[in-house]
Amino acid sequence: MRTRKIFNIYLILCFIVLSLAACRTGIPREALMLSPESLQDRQLQTRIFETNDEKKLLAAAAAVLQDTGFTIEDSETECGLIVFSRVRDVTDYRDVLQSIALMFIGIYHPNAKTQKVLASLVTKPLGNKRVAVRITFLHIVWDKDNVIMKKERLNDPEIYDAFFSKLSKSVFLIAHDI
Amino acid sequence: MKKISTGILSLIIIVVLTACVASQKNIFEAPESQAALRSIQSRVFDFTDRNRMLRTVIATLQDLGFIIDTADETLGTVSATKLAGYVLRMTVSIRPKGADQMIVRGSVQYNLEMVEDPEPYQQFFLALSKALFLETNVNSMAATPHGTESPAAAKVMKDASKPEITEPRSESLYPKQNTQIHPVAKSWTGIWKVESTSTEGGGIWGLKQDVYIVKSTKASYYKLGGKVKGNNRLEGKLYTKAGSYPFVLSIAADGQSFKGKMYGWGGKTSYLEGTKKNSKKAASPLNIFKPWTGRWEVTRDNRTATWSLKQTDKRVVSVENSSAEIEGLASGDQLEGKIIRTNHKYPFTVRMSSDGLSFYGTTMDYLGRSMQLKGERKE
Numbered sequence: 039m040r041t042r043k044i045f046n047i048y049l050i051l052c053f054i055v056l057s058l059a060a061c062r063t064g065i066p067r068e069a070l071m072l073s074p075e076s077l078q079d080r081q082l083q084t085r086i087f088e089t090n091d092e093k094k095l096l097a098a099a100a101a102v103l104q105d106t107g108f109t110i111e112d113s114e115t116e117c118g119l120i121v122f123s124r125v126r127d128v129t130d131y132r133d134v135l136q137s138i139a140l141m142f143i144g145i146y147h148p149n150a151k152t153q154k155v156l157a158s159l160v161t162k163p164l165g166n167k168r169v170a171v172r173i174t175f176l177h178i179v180w181d182k183d184n185v186i187m188k189k190e191r192l193n194d195p196e197i198y199d200a201f202f203s204k205l206s207k208s209v210f211l212i213a214h215d216i
Numbered sequence: 217m218k219k220i221s222t223g224i225l226s227l228i229i230i231v232v233l234t235a236c237v238a239s240q241k242n243i244f245e246a247p248e249s250q251a252a253l254r255s256i257q258s259r260v261f262d263f264t265d266r267n268r269m270l271r272t273v274i275a276t277l278q279d280l281g282f283i284i285d286t287a288d289e290t291l292g293t294v295s296a297t298k299l300a301g302y303v304l305r306m307t308v309s310i311r312p313k314g315a316d317q318m319i320v321r322g323s324v325q326y327n328l329e330m331v332e333d334p335e336p337y338q339q340f341f342l343a344l345s346k347a348l349f350l351e352t353n354v355n356s357m358a359a360t361p362h363g364t365e366s367p368a369a370a371k372v373m374k375d376a377s378k379p380e381i382t383e384p385r386s387e388s389l390y391p392k393q394n395t396q397i398h399p400v401a402k403s404w405t406g407i408w409k410v411e412s413t414s415t416e417g418g419g420i421w422g423l424k425q426d427v428y429i430v431k432s433t434k435a436s437y438y439k440l441g442g443k444v445k446g447n448n449r450l451e452g453k454l455y456t457k458a459g460s461y462p463f464v465l466s467i468a469a470d471g472q473s474f475k476g477k478m479y480g481w482g483g484k485t486s487y488l489e490g491t492k493k494n495s496k497k498a499a500s501p502l503n504i505f506k507p508w509t510g511r512w513e514v515t516r517d518n519r520t521a522t523w524s525l526k527q528t529d530k531r532v533v534s535v536e537n538s539s540a541e542i543e544g545l546a547s548g549d550q551l552e553g554k555i556i557r558t559n560h561k562y563p564f565t566v567r568m569s570s571d572g573l574s575f576y577g578t579t580m581d582y583l584g585r586s587m588q589l590k591g592e593r594k595e
Contacts, residue, residue, distance in 0.1 A: 046224075065326040069304055070339040072346070076279045077584035083278070116289035117270050156297075158284040160274055172275075174283045176299050189299040191281060 082195055084172040085202045087209060092118055092161050092169050098208040099159050099171065102201065105208075108157065118161035128153040128179065148181035155192070173201060256334045258321040259341045260313055262446050263348060266292060269318055273308050276347045280340070282306065303327055306340075316446065320344065350578070350586065403471065403569040404430045404450055407493040414486035416461060417454060417478050421490060427576065427588070454478065463488065507572050508532045508546055512591040516579060523591065555579065564589055 089095055093115060100110065100120055108122040133149040140147040159173045175192040263269055266289075273294050274284055282296035282304070292311055298304040305325040313319045322340055324331040331337075404425040412418035422435030430450055432440035442452015448467045453460045465476030465488065472492045480486045508527040513520060524538035532551055534542040544553020549568045554561040566577030566589055575591045 046222075065304070065324070065331050065333065065336055066302065067335070069298070069300075069302075069326070070280055070324070070336040070343070072279060072343045073281070074583050074585065076281070077580075077586075079281070080279060081584075112286045114287040114289055116267065117274060117287045117294075119274065119284055119287045121283075121285060156283055158278075158296075160271075160278065160284060162271055162275065172278055174278060176283050176297075178299070189303070190301070191283070191299060 079193075080172070082193070082198055083174055084170050085205075086164065086168050086170050087206075088167055089169055089209075090167050092163055095161055095169055095171065095209065096120060096159075098211075099161075099173075099205055102204045102208045103157065103159070106204070108155075111156075118163075120159045122157045122159070123154060125152060125154045127151065129182075148183065148185065148187060150179045150187055151182045152180040152184075154178045154180075171202075171205065173198065253332060254321070256332070256337050257323055258319055259344075261318050261320060261345070261348060262316060263318050263352075264312070264316055266310065266312070266318070268351065269310050269320070269348075270294065272347050272351045273310065273320065273344065276340075276344045277306065277308070279347070280343060346586075403571060403574070404444065404467065405569065405574065406571065407435055408474070408490040409493050410488055410490040412478070412486050412488050414478075414480050414484065416456065416480045417463070417486060417488050420493075426590075450474070450476075465490070507549075507568060508551055511594040512575070513594050514540070514589065514591040516589050517581065517587050522594070550577075551575070566591065 087095055096113075096115060096118060100113075103120075103122045104110075106124075107126070108124045110120060111123050112121040113119060128150050130150070137147040137149045155175055155177045157173055157175045159171065162170045162172070164170055175197060176190060177188065177192055178186060179188040181187050261269070270287065270289060270292060274287060277284060277294065277296040280298065281300065282298045285295045285297055287294045291309070293307060293309045295305070295307045298306075303326075306322055308320060308322040310318055310320050320341070322337060324336055324340075404423045406423060408421040408423065410418055410421050417438070419437035420435060421438065421440060422433035423430050423440065424433050425444065428444045430440070430442045430444060430452060432438060439455040440452060441455070442450050442463075445451050448469075450465045450467070451462070452465075453462050461478050461480050463476055463478035465474045467474045474488075474490045476488045478486050478488055508525050510525060512523045512525065514523050521539045522537075523540055523542055524535045525532050525542060526535045527546060530546050532542070532544045532546050532553065534540060541556040542553055543556065544551050544564075550565065551568070552563075552565045554563055562579050562581070564577060564579035566575040568575045573593045575589075577589050578586050579589045581587055
């Protein structure tokens with residue numbers, strides 16, 4: 039009888055906790071606010087090219103991303119948009135060893151297995167033979183149990199510099215029909 | 217005892233299940249009132265270029281940290297995702313409203329739920345209207361950072377004999393203005409002699425324009441207030457002791473006259489015609505070849521400074537008694553330059569009003585945020 043009562047209370051508590059968790063809402067206040075960093079982000083992600091031909095620039099960008107193993111998910115040239123993605127295995131043996139070592143002392147440490155990088159590239163004519171190219175990368179990382187470990191925007195300037203340096207080369211090749 | 221606890225348990229289960237009824241809603245059933253939600257999610261803009269609107273929406277979403285998932289020019293839709301520990305999905309659609317307006321509607325999904333709180337939508341539309349303002353007035357704020365271009369790539373480009381597409385610029389660019397008509401370019405500021413077909417509205421109107429807001433000055437016979445809509449329209453009200461009368465005016469291309477109508481007493485329409493009286497200041501011979509030379513009272517972020525500028529050909533520099541160090545280049549009625557502080561140079565772009573007595577434009581603060589810059593000629 040007593041165990042039954044405890045079980046009932048336990049069940050009730052479970053229900054309350056579950057229902058509260060299920061009905062939890064709330065968008066962060068700053069989610070749709072322009073952050074002070076937004077201009078720095080824009081500068082990081084944008085370069086200006088001197089050309090009149092927006093479509094050619096888009097083609098050059100598509101070629102660069104294809105070269106680096108991305109596939110095109112969607113495109114709308116009228117708005118100057120191409121969306122790319124790339125899925126790859128990011129298993130790092132050091133990471134695996136670390137998680138095995140930690141497992142021995144009873145700590146579960148998941149290691150990253152799959153990474154999906156999404157990129158959206160937008161061109162914007164500025165007039166005076168200038169077109170701005172803005173690219174944004176974000177990535178989602180899963181562990182070996184397909185649990186999402188990370189989902190965030192990539193802010194490393196090196197990634198953006200590397201892309202734009204490749205793009206300026208590609209633009210040069212296309213401009214000269216090489 | 218057993219009966220009581222079973223009763224309590226079932227009661228709690230029922231309460232819990234009804235509390236979570238939202239999760240069992242039909243997918244087509246709109247939460248809250250459909251009309252209320254639609255009004256929260258929609259805004260009307262005085263803008264007609266569909267493609268530019270779509271591109272501005274895309275740029276705004278990018279500024280807010282989204283990546284664009286898909287866009288469709290024909291449908292006028294953009295979808296985007298933001299990942300920052302949470303998942304935010306936003307779909308924006310645009311459609312024309314009448315001949316000279318557009319409705320922008322955005323819907324936001326936070327994790328798995330539709331956002332019904334008006335505040336995030338207000339923030340989005342605030343960001344969008346800022347971007348649209350810049351889009352129509354300052355064409356590009358996209359500046360390239362210093363020295364981030366890889367030297368190897370830059371070299372490849374420099375060796376080429378003027379390729380069709382050249383290297384990305386690595387120097388910081390000033391915000392460029394396009395040739396679109398600026399609200400200040402057709403300034404409502406001034407003394408107007410107004411004729412009316414009725415007893416109301418005729419006489420002297422003294423107006424002062426502050427970006428989009430137009431107010432009456434002391435010189436005015438009437439108390440007036442209004443907003444500039446589009447390139448040449450002023451919508452406002454004339455206040456008398458008997459009541460307030462709405463009016464709509466449109467300014468002529470030369471900015472020297474306007475025509476319009478007013479819904480006067482008893483709902484009767486009276487027609488208004490105004491001509492600009494040249495004020496004493498404007499009547500003084502302005503040097504049209506060196507319009508920037510002179511002393512200016514400049515307001516930026518509620519702080520006022522006095523700029524003493526000297527123009528030689530296109531070059532404009534500050535002279536000794538200026539409270540800020542300025543250097544810039546004038547072209548047409550606009551001036552692009554830098555405000556020089558000890559450690560920083562703040563780029564600015566301003567455009568002079570048609571009467572040469574004021575200018576208006578944008579600059580950046582030390583965080584790179586865009587801010588307004590206004591100047592009035594002192595002498």
